[in-house]
């Protein structure tokens with residue numbers, strides 16, 4: 001995915017969530033993604049790009065949802081799930097994070113599965 005693709009995911013999510021800003025997506029060589037509400041920037045780690053399109057889309061959506069809810073509580077999760085829906089992505093969680101993405105619903109085929117640690 002190109003930077004423009006990632007920006008498009010962010011823009012559409014910001015619109016869906018009725019945010020009053022359009023976060024700017026940047027890809028950097030960092031370990032973890034983050035949001036900087038003051039500057040309106042979202043950082044995506046470049047390693048995420050190698051995990052395929054569904055994962056990258058979900059990663060951007062995760063960060064953009066943090067403009068609405070900090071932390072990973074129930075409000076955040078509801079927001080994340082609803083923002084993934086238009087992309088046909090259904091998340092399976094392990095603690096705060098998505099470990100698997102399925103197509104359309106819990107019964108859909110697996111599009112992404114978190115790699116096991118070596």
Ligand SMILES: [Zn+2]
Nearest residue numbers: 062066071072
């Ligand atoms: Zn988070």
